[in-house]
Amino acid sequence: MNGNPQQAWAFKCSSQEENLCKTQQSANINGVLYNIITIRNPNEVLNVVNKKERREELLIENALMSSMFNKIWLTDWNSKNHLNLSMTEVSILEMLSSEGQKRAKELSEPLHITSGGITGICNRLIKKGFIVRARDESFDRRSVVLEITDTGRKAVQEAFDMRLEVISTHFSSLTDEEIKEWNRIYKKLLKQVISK
Structure with missing residues (x-):
């Protein structure tokens, strides 16, 4: 390179990386089209790669924490759950309580x-x-429709109280503003997942 700060490399460029590169020629190596490029600033390409790796690390960390949080939530729910109801059973009772009688299919689809x-x-x-x-x-x-009984309505209220107790304990270290931000992020994620 003789004092030239630019370096020549052969590799597949992502669309982000192409913005940092100036293509000189192309080569087909084992059926893959590679660009023989001059890197304007090799550190910039490393930054793009590092950002991608950091994002992947963050996503993996989030997945692990979410999984751990769900396990802790279920353990705490089961320890307080004197009704011996699963969260799915509670969801069905809540739907019947708030929306009235339903056919089984109307319960199965949203759940x-x-x-x-x-x-x-x-x-x-x-x-x-x-x-x-x-x-x-x-x-x-x-x-045939399914209807909630008075005993079921009472169970819904007890389940709500138990859930609130567990959630309050889990979120006790967060401020109201942090909980609002948490909710905002989850709503954004849910909107994206539901729209697919």
Whole structure:
């Protein structure tokens, strides 16, 4: 290079890296098209690569912390859960309590549960006395709907209180502003995931 600060390299450029490079020629090596390039500033390319690696590290760290947090949440929920209800069962009871009677399919879709899975869960809730099956005369006399019982409504309130106790403990080190920021980020992520 004889005193020239630019260096010649052969590698595949990402679109970000291409902005930092000046292509001189191309070469096909083992079926992959490589650009023989002159790097305007090798440190800039390293910064792009380092930013990508840092983002991947952050995402992996987030995945591990989320998984750990979920395990701790479930452990704490199960330790306080004298109702012996899963979070899915609580979600079904909450839906029936707030939205009224529903067919099993109307419960399974938003919770992403198979028809066989929802039948088993509802059978357990019926056995516990939290819901009942009834005929939907307004739709079709053969159509069966699920309704929450008074015992089920009481269980919803108890589950809400238990959940609030667990959440309050977990978030006790955060300020209200930090919780608002946490919620804002989760809403942004949910919006993106739901829109796919």
